Amino acid sequence: MRPTDIAQDVLNQLVPLSALNSGNRHALLAKAIVLTPLAGEVVFSAGDDDGRSLYLIAGELILKRKGSADRKIESGTPEADHPIDPDSPRSWQARAVTDCQLLSIDAKTMDIMLTWDQEASAYDVVDVTDDINDEQDWMMRMLSNQAFYEVPPANIHAVFTRMQSVGVKAGDVVIRQGQPGDFFYAVQEGRCNVIRETPRQPNGIKLAELGPGDSFGEEALLSNAPRNATVTMLTDGELMRLAKADFDSLLKAPSIETLNLEQARKKTTEGARWLDVRLPSEFAKARVKGALNVPLFYLRKKSAELDPDVPYIVYCDSGRRSSAGAYLLKERGFEAYVLEGGLAGASKRASD
Template structure:
């Protein structure tokens, strides 16, 4: 069963880290891509060494984690270890097997989760900063979260996420306007901010077009124009007066290029910090508490701009998170302000620090 984003669903998600620190609009986007599933006793959830990008949160029951066939630890629902994803490092350090009569769990695409968390914590713009937006914040959040769910958005480097929103252009349309036409070259990707649109496709037998769908606030179209040069495969016209947010192919392709960052591996990071450098962990406090590098500063991504003045410009910093996505966005911000900063490649989630957090206590 896929969650729908109700208040009950959001309360369920807030039982877990880092979801408990996210804004409601980000949680709604996440809920709509989260499955609530069950598994019987003896079911193998994942195997040691797997690299499938899936995140598991345990809702009820008990799971055992095994390394080379030997039980390492048990994780029961409601315990501190169940508040974080099960053996989340990739490749998987352990296998997970159901040992209670059954379990209930949440399953989320890890890549999408990482994108939403990064957007939630680093997209610090205000709605009113975006071009021409006059509707209230809740309305704007609907189309923003819709944008997060598109394949095209996932190709944008984390440091450029905010720039995507800043380059969106608002366009007004009247009922009957044709926004894109089948067969024409695509130059823009669109998000419906308000109003309704019809999607139609011409066929040899129906030149007037067959209606395929109706789009409303938060729906997107024209994504193919950003990731390929294929002609439009349908026509989209306005059923009512409305507002669309659009992003040009040119802007999108510019934003695909990742800013120049100094990526280093864990061994190099330890050399930096042992020589006077400083870790900056940009995860939420609950994530930081679960595991972190020794002597690391915990400055959550959403607080970085406020805390930046307290940092020493003569010191070298290594920025980290669990995967490298949030930390790269934060490192770019620091480097733009003149700090000497590196980013931990692949994040702490693949290091011995994370593995120790799963060890028996």
């Protein structure tokens, strides 16, 4: 079985995978794998640090940990909608009770995509262009480009504000092979050809035809290498572009103070409040006692309802979404901190 063969109604129940837009979900599933342990096989052991999020799609597992009662998980139950033992490294041993199927996803990539998704969902696209519709959502497609994965979460929103709109005509050469690269492009409207010249094919070989949502030129962001292909417009259109200088500046993380678990708890005794920026479905599964839940994509709207005199300790699972949330609050004059490593990091330190 391939991940793309899993029934849509099953995928729609998986938290937080189901919160991703369809483009990012498809990109993530394309890199996922399905594990098929037989009854009696160990899926993972306590202390394993594989960096994967595992969802039980079919079958039954038993989780064992020294000093804790055994836990059974059956597919199709609410507990199976969440990653199994998401701690890194693992806190439990998982053994298949029956033959099982597990969806295995890279946890870091999913977390990055989730952060991008929630930031983009909160962003007012009218500030950039008035002509985007659901079928031509260049932003969402752009987010799956790995060139952007190292942008600090707090700078994600700035990516879109730095992008420029450029009108193009059929026949325009946007980038030319061999020339230095200084911009990354995302196609908002129109179509273009990607051609590469070789010694044996001086007239060029067609590599691809790109349309709305596709992007090109990412090598300009990642290195000083010359363009490796020529991109020519087939139709009139509109491109969004990001300069390499802007991208380089966005790689530098803004100053946000992080607190370890002990420091955070001390802050709460002095009047600070916990602020959970995960999805409500994640919050319902596990949370810090007394925390407020304002998902990242909703934080811009809800920040006006928060008490400006109260310091907030922002957290998520890993620290990515909370970094973006804390930066947003600091921009609005709040005193905000990030829980170092998120809930996963706090859980790991608590068990050490």
